[in-house]
Amino acid sequence: MDATTPGSFDNSYFKNLVSNKGLMHSDQQLFSGASTDSQVTAYTNNPAAFFADFASAMIRMGNLSLLTGSSGEIRNNCF
Numbered sequence: 001m002d003a004t005t006p007g008s009f010d011n012s013y014f015k016n017l018v019s020n021k022g023l024m025h026s027d028q029q030l031f032s033g034a035s036t037d038s039q040v041t042a043y044t045n046n047p048a049a050f051f052a053d054f055a056s057a058m059i060r061m062g063n064l065s066l067l068t069g070s071s072g073e074i075r076n077n078c079f
Contacts, residue, residue, distance in 0.1 A: 011050045014043040 002013040002023060013027075017040050022028030031040045043050040067073070 011043050011047040014040050014050065018044050 002016050003021075004016060005012045013023075014031075016022060017028060017031035020028065020031075022031070030036045043053075
C-alpha cells in the first residue's frame with residue numbers, strides 16, 4: 001500500500017521508504033538505519049527480487065495448516 005501507485009502492485013512502497021515518504025510511521029521504521037535498510041534498498045533497486053520473494057512467502061503461508069478446535073490456542077498475552 002502506497003500513496004504514489006495505489007492501484008498497482010509494485011515496489012513503490014520501498015521506493016517511498018527510501019525517499020522518506022512511508023505511508024505510516026511504522027512503515028518508515030523499516031528504513032531508518034536499522035538492519036532492514038539493506039532489504040528495503042534491495043527491493044527498491046530490484047523489483048524482480050521483491051516479486052519473487054513475495055510469491056515465495058505467499059506459497060509458504062498457503063502451506064500453513066489452520067489449527068482448529070482444541071488444537072488451536074487463543075492467547076490473551078503474546079509475550
